[in-house]
């Protein structure tokens with residue numbers, strides 16, 4: 001299988017439990033034997049973000065990794081703190097939003113293209129790009145955020161403040177915003193930013209729209225509601241994005 005390394009946890013004295021997102025089988029959890037004890041066994045091939053070709057041996061209880069070939073280490077990501085923080089945010093989201101052994105080539109392609117941008121773009125991408133990637137991952141995971149019509153009535157969203165409710169699936173018209181418990185107010189600018197993110201070309205970070213604090217908060221709330229928890233990496237990447245310059 002071809003896969004992106006999402007991360008690992010130590011297992012016993014010498015092994016690692018690897019989390020991978022594969023093209024062929026969706027998210028895979030597999031034991032890498034002796035990955036901790038012997039650096040020679042896998043070298044840097046199981047480092048986070050790496051794109052690998054790996055053999056998978058299916059055992060009774062859990063899959064085990066066989067030979068692993070490194071296709072692309074994406075070393076450019078590690079040259080910069082913001083790129084690293086964005087990549088960590090992406091792999092955490094992929095780990096939580098994907099399902100084991102459920103094929104999702106679209107999500108795999110999105111993950112690889114996003115890591116390529118983080119590896120190669122002349123300047124680190126901005127917040128708009130990161131949020132657009134998050135929305136893309138959510139959509140490919142079946143958690144699309146509705147930004148066109150009202151999610152309750154399908155009508156146009158023309159009066160402001162309109163609303164945003166994670167539980168309802170996204171944007172609400174002013175009428176439905178008034179009756180939805182826990183609905184956050186949504187300004188015209190917020191709605192335009194959300195639509196800009198949904199339509200953004202992820203291969204062109206410079207062309208992604210700027211994003212204000214309200215939209216950042218709405219997306220965080222949407223992720224938390226649908227994924228069941230806050231992303232651990234969110235506050236660090238946010239703090240880097242808030243640094244001046």
Ligand SMILES: [Zn+2]
Nearest residue numbers: 150153173176
């Ligand atoms: Zn409505």
